[in-house]
Amino acid sequence: MDYFIELFFSGLTRGSIYALIALGYTMVYGIIGLINFAHGEIYMIGAFTSFIVATVLSIYGFPLLAIVIIAGIAAVVWSSSYGFTIEKIAYKPLRHAPRLSPLISAIGMSIFLQNYVLLAQTSDFLPFPTLIPDFPFMEPIAHIVGSTDLMILVTTVVVMIALTFVIKFTKIGKAMRATAQDRTMATLVGINVNNVISATFIVGSALAAVGGLLIASHIGQINFYIGFLAGIKAFTAAVLGGIGSIPGAVLGSLILGLTESFATGYVSSDYEDVFAFMLLVLILIFKPSGLLGKATNQKV
Amino acid sequence: MLKLDKVQSGYGNKLAIKNVSLEIGKSEIITLIGANGAGKSTTLMTICGVNPCRSGRILFQGKEIQKMEPDQIVRLGLCQVPEGRHIFPQLTVKENLDMGAFLRNDKENIKKDLEYVYALFPILAERRNQEGGNLSGGEQQMLAMSRALMARPQVLLLDEPSMGLAPLVIKQIFEIIKQINKESNTTIFLVEQNANQALHIADRGYVMENGEITLTGSAKELLANQDIQKAYLGI
Numbered sequence: 191m192d193y194f195i196e197l198f199f200s201g202l203t204r205g206s207i208y209a210l211i212a213l214g215y216t217m218v219y220g221i222i223g224l225i226n227f228a229h230g231e232i233y234m235i236g237a238f239t240s241f242i243v244a245t246v247l248s249i250y251g252f253p254l255l256a257i258v259i260i261a262g263i264a265a266v267v268w269s270s271s272y273g274f275t276i277e278k279i280a281y282k283p284l285r286h287a288p289r290l291s292p293l294i295s296a297i298g299m300s301i302f303l304q305n306y307v308l309l310a311q312t313s314d315f316l317p318f319p320t321l322i323p324d325f326p327f328m329e330p331i332a333h334i335v336g337s338t339d340l341m342i343l344v345t346t347v348v349v350m351i352a353l354t355f356v357i358k359f360t361k362i363g364k365a366m367r368a369t370a371q372d373r374t375m376a377t378l379v380g381i382n383v384n385n386v387i388s389a390t391f392i393v394g395s396a397l398a399a400v401g402g403l404l405i406a407s408h409i410g411q412i413n414f415y416i417g418f419l420a421g422i423k424a425f426t427a428a429v430l431g432g433i434g435s436i437p438g439a440v441l442g443s444l445i446l447g448l449t450e451s452f453a454t455g456y457v458s459s460d461y462e463d464v465f466a467f468m469l470l471v472l473i474l475i476f477k478p479s480g481l482l483g484k485a486t487n488q489k490v
Numbered sequence: 491m492l493k494l495d496k497v498q499s500g501y502g503n504k505l506a507i508k509n510v511s512l513e514i515g516k517s518e519i520i521t522l523i524g525a526n527g528a529g530k531s532t533t534l535m536t537i538c539g540v541n542p543c544r545s546g547r548i549l550f551q552g553k554e555i556q557k558m559e560p561d562q563i564v565r566l567g568l569c570q571v572p573e574g575r576h577i578f579p580q581l582t583v584k585e586n587l588d589m590g591a592f593l594r595n596d597k598e599n600i601k602k603d604l605e606y607v608y609a610l611f612p613i614l615a616e617r618r619n620q621e622g623g624n625l626s627g628g629e630q631q632m633l634a635m636s637r638a639l640m641a642r643p644q645v646l647l648l649d650e651p652s653m654g655l656a657p658l659v660i661k662q663i664f665e666i667i668k669q670i671n672k673e674s675n676t677t678i679f680l681v682e683q684n685a686n687q688a689l690h691i692a693d694r695g696y697v698m699e700n701g702e703i704t705l706t707g708s709a710k711e712l713l714a715n716q717d718i719q720k721a722y723l724g725i
Contacts (some may be wrong), residue, residue, distance in 0.1 A: 361592075368578050368589050375576035377540055379641070380564030380593040 196334045197455040198448065203339045203408070205447025206346035209440045210401030211424035212431070213353065214273075214394025216439040219428070220370040221390050222285075224292050228276055228299035229398060230421015231307075232269050236399030237318075237406040237416060238307060240265040244319050258321050265399040272303075273395030274388055282384075300418075307414040314413065321407040338408045349400055350440065353393070357436065362389050370434070426470050432483020441481055445469070491516045491677050492537070492568070492645055497546035497556070499536040506532040507701045509546070514645065514679055519671050521680040521688040521709070523722055524698035530681040531573050533698070534647050538570050539563045550645075565593055567644035573653065573681075575634040579623030583614055586622045586633055590640030600640070607636035610666060628659035635663075639670065645677040646670065652684045660684070664691055685722035689713050697722075 211233050218226045240261040247257045280299045284292040325337045357363035369376040369386045377383055405420070406412045423446065431442025446466055453465035473481065492514040500506040507529040514520045524530050535541040536556075537548055543556035555563055578586050587607065591600045608615035611632040617625065622633060631651055638646055648667065652660040668691050671678050682688035689695055689709045697705040697718065705712070712718050 364581075364585065364589065365592070367581065371578045371580055372576050374540065375572065375578065376589075377560045378538060378564070378570050378572060378576070379589050379637070380561040381589075382559070382561045 192334055193455065197451045199335045199339050199343075200455075201448035201451030202444065203342045203447070204451060205427075205444035206342050207401050207405045207408075207420070208424045208427045208447055209443035210346060210349065210397045210404075211420060212428040212439040212443045213436065214398050215425050215428040216431075216433055216436060217366070217390050217394050220434040220436075221366065221373075221387055222281070222292075223289070224281060224296065225425065225433075226276075226281075226391075226394075227293070227296040227421070227425075228280070228303060229273075229394065230417035230419075230424070231300050231303035232273050232276075232395045232417070233398040233402045233420055233424075234307065234412075234414065234417030235272055235303065236265040236269040236395075236402030237412045238311065238402075238414075239268040239399070240403040241316060241318055241406060241412055244321060248319050254321065254323060257319075261321070262400065262403055265403050266396045269395045269399035269402070270392045273391040273398075277388060277391045282387075300421075304414050304418065311414060315411040316413065318406045318410050318412055320410070321403075338404075342404045342408060345400065345404060349397060353397070353436075356393070362386070366390060423466070426466065429480055430470055430473055432480025435480070435482045435484070438480055438482035445481075491518075491551060492679070493547075493549040494533075494537070495547040495549065497533075497536060497548060498544045499532055499541045500544065501541075505544070505701060507536065510698075510701075510703055511546075512696050512703060512706070514677060517671065517675045517677055518694065519667070519678045519680060519692045521682055521685075521692040521695045522698055523682055523685040523688055523695060523712075525722075526683065528698040529701040530698055531649055532701075534570055534572070534649050534679075534681055537563075537647065538568065561593070564641060567642070568647065569638040569641045569643035569645070570647040571634045571638045571649060571651065573649040575627075575630045577622035577625070577630045577633055579621065581622055582619050583622060583625070583633055584618045586637050587614075587640050590637035593641065599642075603640055603642065607639055610639075610669070611636060628655050628663075631655060631659075631663060632666075635666070635670075639676075643676060645679060647679045647681075649681045650683060651680070652682065652687060660687060667691060685718070686724075 211229065214229045215226060218224060243264040244257050244261040247260060276299055280295045281292050284295055322338045322341045324332065328337045328340060357366060365376065365381045365386050366389065369381060369383055373383060424443065427443040427446040428439045430446060431438030449469050450462045450466050454462045494510055494512050497510045498505055498508055510533060522530050522533065532541060536543050539558055539560040547554055548556040550566055550568060555566065578589060581589065587604060594600055613629055614633055614636060617629065622630065625633060651663050655663065664687055667678060667680065670676050680688055680692060689712055692709040694708050695706065695712045696703050
C-alpha cells in the first residue's frame, strides 16, 4: 500500500508540473488558435534563470527562503519577457497568414532558443542547488512523500487558485475569455486584442517558469534540452484534456502524470512513454476533442 | 455626427465598397438597404475600424477616425451590433452585458444602464445567469443590442437585426429600436435586407448595389420609388 501511495504522490507531482506548462499551451491555443511549440523552451529558460540566480545568491550566503523567492521572481519575470517578445517577433507579424505559417515559426523559435541556451551556457547537465529543504514534520512519511513533492503540490494548487481568480473575476481575465470565444466581437466591445494576446503569453510563461523552478530543484539537474520533452508531454496533456480548456489542461496533466508514475512503478520505466501515449491515442479515439474539450461544430 | 467621404475598403485585391459617401445626423435613424453581398456589412466594419479603410475619410463629430484602432472608436461612442449577433456563447447573459460596458468605469451608471436594458427586455433579466449560447435567436438579438447599449453609444450601428427571426419578434425588435432612438437620443444606423421594415422606422435611407451607393432620399421617397418597390419591397 505504501508503494501505491508513493507512486500516487509522485504521479501527482509530475502531473502538477505538466499542468503548469500545459496551461500555457491551452491558453494560447484558446486565444489565437496556435500551438506555441516554443513554450517548452520558456520553461527551460525559467529553470536556467532560477539556476543562475540561485547559484549566485547561495555563493553570497543568502538564506534559503530569500533565494527561493528571488530566484522565483527572476524566473517569472525573465520567462515572461521571453514569452512576450516571442509573440511580438515570431507570431504577431503572421496573425493573418495561413495557419501553418505561425506553427512553423513556433518550431523555428523552439530550435533557436534551445541552441541559444546551448551556446550561451553548456551542453552538460548542470547541478541545480537544493532549494527546498527536508521539512522535519515530513520525517515520518518521507519515504512515501518527499518535501519537494509536497512543495510542488502546494505551489501548484496556490498558483491554480490564483489563475482561476484572475480569469473569472478580473477585467483582463474576462477580456481573455471573451477574446477566446469571439475575437471579432471582443474587438467591437472595445477590447484591445493585442494587449489580451500579450497578457496571455505573459501569464502562460510565468506559469511555465514556476514549473521550471520546481522541477529543476526536484530533479537536481538541468540542461538546454529539458524543455523539449517536458513541452511535448505537457502538450500531450493539454490535448488529452481538450486543448483550449483550462480545467481540461489540469485534468489531462494529472491523468498523464499518474499514468506515467504507475507504469514506471508496476511495469518498467522503459514503458513510461508507451503508456502515456497509448492513453492519449485511446482517449482521442473515443473522444476526439479531448476529455473536457468542446466539440467543434462550426456554424455555416 | 457621422460622415463617410469617398470611403473604399475590401478584401485581398478586391474592393468591396467603392467611393461610399454618406452622412448621418444627430438623433436620426438612417438605414442602408441592399441585396446580399452589396457591401453593407463591410461598410459597418470599416466604420468600426475592423476592416482597414483604404482611401477616403470617416468623420465622427468632425474628427477623422479612419486610422484609429477599433477599441479607440468604441471609446468615442460608436458601437456595432454585428450581423449574426456574436454573443459570447460561454459567458452568461449578465457577463455578456458586462462586456458591453468593458471600457466604462462608472459603476453607478453601469448599474443604472443594466436596470434600463433589463426593463427594455425583461426576458434577459429572467435569464441573466444562463449562458448566452443557450438563448433563442430572438433573445440573442435582444442581448446583442443590450450589450451595445451598455456602452452608452452615441451612434448605434445595427447589422441585420431581423435576420433569421420570426415576424413577431422582428416587429418587437424594430419597435425597441425606435424607442431607443426616442428615449436616449441615440443616433441609429440600420443596415437591413428587410427594406420594408427598415424604411418604415427610418428618417432617411441609402441604397447600396455592388459596393456603391446608388440612391438616397427620405424614407417616404424611397418607399414610393418604383425601382425600390420592384427590387426590394416585392411589390
